[in-house]
Amino acid sequence: MVLDRPPQDDACVLWAWRKLPGPPFDFRYVTFYAVHPDGYIFVSIGGIVEDATFSISVGENIDESGMIWAQNGEWVLPFTGRVHYDSGLKAWVGFSGDPDKTGYLCACDVASVDSEECPAGKLSKENLLGGGPR
Template sequence: MALGEKLLVVGNLWDPELDYFWNIIPSSPPPPLCGIDIVAYALHPDGRTIFMSTASATHSVDTSNGSWKELGDWVLPFKGQAYFDDNLDAWVGIHGKEDGYICCCPVASRSRTTRRPPDCRMLNEKLFLRNSEKTWRKKGRHMKATLTYMGYSRFCLVENILRRADGLDSVLHVTLFTLKYDGMGELRNKVHPCTRSYAVSKNTRLFSHAAFWM
């Protein structure tokens, strides 16, 4: 703690009334899948329901009671995790098929099944390898990309570019951008995206990043 800072203690941390305890809640059996089967997932705005898609179907689980539900034979349009943005009133993520593009879709219903996935809106501007794309393709291989939500329709896209086969030369390509809907309801960049590239230590073989926002 730095000089001049004050430590504030509120209440009694060992108050028995504040103790947590485990309780067993009856729940429906989960579908026959494991983590490697999940291709996309997103948290509902209610803060407790998680939607997850396999290659052929989408399920939800209510973490408050452990209840599972099969929503239909369709797949969320994302690759990996998507994030809810209240300004857009939609989930936002990396598109699962159009490599390098960002997309959004309305939040799926928790209570009913459907045969169709939510309508997807694609950002018309490709963000992957935004600067000097031809140079990056010649000098490196795209290894991994993650999207992180920063609040207020702001997002951070981090790409891991491997430039040598032995894994001793990789680069992080970081793009910050903000989304909005235009007058036609299409997904657009609110301001010009900001991009930077950072070299990774050559002592780190086959570097794989993890990005988060606090």
């Protein structure tokens, strides 16, 4: 579900929920998810299934018929779990998805919907979950 805001010129209209179409992947294999600043949701899957990243537009002026999942590539962004967009860095920031780097913050450029390869990530020097320096 996506929460739609009312049009800018109509303050009397209430926010409304919109249902997303079913994804072309199984939720059990999601490794990462984030909201793109241009109005897309990005999701990576991996593990025991083939790596892939998908996106769907949930931006303004998109009706339900225009909301279609697209596969961006056969790559996985370098995160695990929910990732946040930092407007000051113009990057996604979250925990590293590398099992050897659990607890380290990772940042990478925001992928575009046209990206054919995964943007490179940078790791913090300290493990925030109690490990030593890398």
